[in-house]
């Protein structure tokens with residue numbers, strides 16, 4: 001069955017047009033509000049323009065991801081990476097008018113590369129070393145968050161940073177689901193053995209790096225209720241595996257992803273926002289702990305300082321989603337404000353106290369009752385044999 005999913009994903013990926021970008025300029029820079037050490041702070045997110053995720057290149061990648069849309073036609077060289085980073089350090093890449101930019105103003109830096117920062121085929125060890133060495137000069141940066149697939153979390157990659165940088169580093173790893181069938185068939189993650197993820201956490205902790213689990217909420221082929229239950233279980237399992245924090249990532253749609261394709265076929269709906277509160281309370285209840293570091297990915301008050309094709313959204317930013325998780329048009333924004341508040345305070349009341357919408361709350365309750373007695377394999381067969 002995995003072959004059917006992979007074939008379909010690869011077919012979609014072939015249609016992804018490789019664009020010309022300025023390889024000397026980061027893909028995006030934004031500031032967002034973030035909860036750190038008990039208070040709300042400004043976090044800076046730098047997305048480097050890179051050569052793209054290797055999993056994507058080899059297998060078509062994960063079903064919900066279209067990061068490849070931001071991969072340039074021409075190879076990003078070490079020199080390009082260094083130029084990109086220097087333009088962040090000296091503020092030259094900032095496009096927003098009147099912005100007095102200083103990297104040292106931000107206690108938390110997210111340094112992303114639309115793939116795995118620890119995969120030396122995507123971004124070389126000397127480049128990573130150069131970047132982290134330069135970060136030592138920014139004493140106000142207390143924590144750097146990067147992302148990597150679990151298999152690239154090696155002692156070599158960690159030592160490469162550790163030898164030149166002594167600040168806190170948190171590594172976000174896509175766990176997506178701890179259910180192998182869901183992770184492989186629904187997410188197409190390509191990590192059949194969960195031990196790879198467990199070992200990555202151990203290796204990070206050995207060097208006092210922090211581990212953040214990304215848990216994708218509602219991949220393709222699942223009902224809303226199955227997706228909620230899986231997100232709760234996966235988050236709980238992730239904390240038990242030793243992850244220091246969990247970021248629940250509701251699926252959003254970007255061009256050329258399998259999720260987007262199935263949405264266009266009428267075979268997929270993005271997750272309901274009402275489900276988010278169920279997930280967070282479910283994790284608290286199962287672990288009998290309300291002091292966990294749980295984030296809801298994608299919902300932070302943000303200010304874009306630089307985008308690949310000019311400051312801005314949508315048409316100007318190839319990685320901006322076309323549709324995010326939603327309720328009805330009357331209450332979606334209110335719920336999103338509640339999530340942003342939760343991310344800035346970690347207070348569950350920001351979600352539980354959202355007024356129940358007279359138009360869609362009951363529809364969501366009914367959606368949660370929908371059952372599908374078919375196996376995931378059968379669902380895949382039914383969809384793709386049409």
Ligand code: SF4
Pocket residue numbers: 053054055056060061062065066067114115116149174
């Ligand atoms: S989610 Fe991560 S691993 Fe999967 S295709 Fe996207 S960048 Fe690659």
Ligand SMILES: [Zn+2]
Pocket residue numbers: 327328329330331332357358359360361
């Ligand atoms: Zn509503």
